């Protein structure tokens with residue numbers, strides 16, 4: 001019981017940590033210093049436990065991170081979905097209705113410990129998981145060698161950001177950008193309307209649900225290779241809708257990297 005209570009307190013405390021986007025106008029060195037000091041203080045009083053195996057000292061321990069099932073080829077050249085029959089270039093869905101994005105790739109499958117970690121990261125306020133998850137995303141970026149010289153996170157609607165306190169894709173994009181030395185453009189793409197959760201919708205409904213839900217509001221990406229970043233890809237509908245909005249600003253290319261891929 002004490003452990004449960006301690007975890008609840010620790011999670012609540014972590015959810016109250018200073019987050020970068022709330023401090024955008026402040027001195028970034030000072031923000032880093034305060035965030036670092038805050039994390040050290042929390043770790044001292046509430047040592048982290050791995051979301052996978054509960055090992056003390058890590059939020060996601062190296063053993064659990066290494067055990068996450070990576071997506072391996074062959075995959076669809078367009079949407080990145082693993083192909084059950086080798087020898088094909090595209091999956092049946094992309095042959096039937098190709099996406100508007102140049103390509104989507106994902107690092108690992110959305111199950112087991114990664115599903116647990118993403119859930120805590122996205123809904124549980126455990127933003128510190130951005131570090132190991134960002135490292136996993138960077139591992140994927142290094143091995144996949146995707147085109148792109150600017151990173152754009154998939155945006156949440158402003159109201160959802162206010163409710164949650166952060167956009168998990170933006171946190172992930174920052175962690176990735178820092179590791180692979182690419183700039184992150186957080187204000188280029190916005191979600192102009194709130195959309196229903198995609199989870200209970202079929203592929204066709206998902207595309208309709210997010211159609212025209214995004215808008216590119218700055219000209220920053222013109223001529224650049226865009227790398228969209230999101231936590232999970234299921235059908236690619238959201239990334240496709242983002243690509244449609246980005247395309248109007250005439251970027252050189254639009255690829256997407258997601259941490260996880262639903263099976």
Ligand SMILES: [Zn+2]
Pocket residue numbers: 050051052053054055060061062063064065
């Ligand atoms: Zn572990």
Ligand SMILES: [Zn+2]
Pocket residue numbers: 076077078079080081090091092093094095
């Ligand atoms: Zn495909």
